[in-house]
Amino acid sequence: MSNTPPISRFPVPEIGSLPEDLRQRILEVQDKAGFVPNVFLALAHRPAEMRAFLAYHDALLLKEGGGSTNQEASGQGLTKGEREMIIVATSGANRCLYCVVAHGAILRVYEKRPLIADQIAVNHRKADITPRQRAMLDFAMKVCLHADEIEEADYAALRAHGFTDEDAWDIGAIAAFFGLSNRMANLIGLRPNDEFYLMGRVPRQK
Template identity: 75%
Template structure:
C-alpha cells in the first residue's frame, strides 16, 4: 500500500507545538467532524494567518443573513470550481451535500450552476458570485438589481461578494501549497452515514 501524499507541500506542525488557541480550534473541529480537515493543519504552519483566516471565515459563514448555510456553500463550490481549487470543491462540496441533503448538487454547482438542480433565486445568486469571482471590476447596479428581483438585499450581496473574495484567497493559497483534500470528504453526503 502506498503512503498518501502529505496534506501540503509546506511542513505541517505537530499539534503539541501549536499555540493553545490554534490547537484548541483544531481539536474542536476533530471532535465535531471525526477527523481534522487538512486546511486546518496546513494553515497552522502560520498561526497568525490561521487566526485571521478563520476569524473572517466565521464572520461571513456563521452570521445570520438572507443566505442559507447551503447557499453559502454553493457560492464556495461554484467559485472554487471556477478557480480550479480541488481542495475547496471537494471539502465544501461535501458540506454542501450534507446541508442540502442532496448527493448530486455539489458536482452540478461546481461544473455549471446554470444546469444544476437549484432554484432560479440560487442561480441568480451564483451569477453574481461568478461575476465577482471572474470580473469584479464590471459589477454594477444592474447586477444588484438582478439580485433584488430574487429577494436579495444589498447586505446579502455583500455576503455573496465577501464569501467569493475570501475563497478566492483560499483557492489561490490551497492551489499554491498543493493542499490535499482529506479522503473522508469524497463520500460525505453521498452515501448514508454508517449507524453505530
C-alpha cells in the same frame, strides 16, 4: 514508506506543538467531524495568518441570519447551504481541488442532496437549483471572474429575487474570500482529506 502524498508542500506542525487557541480549535473540529480537515493542519504553518483567516471565515459563514436551509426565498439572507453553493461554484471556477471537494461535502450534508455539489462545481446554470439561487451564483461568479465589471444592473438582478444589498455584500465577500483561499490552497498543494469524498453521498453507518 507511505505512498500517500503530503497534505502540503510546506511544513505541517504537530497539533500538540501549536498555540493553545489553535490547538483547541482543531480539536473541537476533530470532535465534531471525526477527523481534522487538512486545511487546519496546513494553515497552522503560520499561526498569526491562520487566526486572521479563521476570523474572517467565521464572520462570513457563521454569522447569524441565513442559518436554516429551509428559509423562505425573500428577505431572509443566505442559508448555510447557499453560502456553500457560492464556495463550490467559485472554487470550481478557480480550479481549487481542496475547496471543491471539502465544501462540496459540506454542501451535500446541508442540502441533503448527493448530486448538487458536482452540478454546481461544473456548471451552476445546469444545476438543479432555484432561479433565486441561480441569480445568486451568477452574481458570485461575476465577482469571482469579472469583479471589475460589476454594475448596478447586477444588484438589480439580485433584488428581483428578493436579495438585499447587504445580501449582495455577503455573496461577493464569500466569493472574494474564497478567491484567497483557493489560491492559497493551490499555492501550497493542499490535499483534500479522503473522508470528504463520500460525505453526503452515502448514508452514515449506524
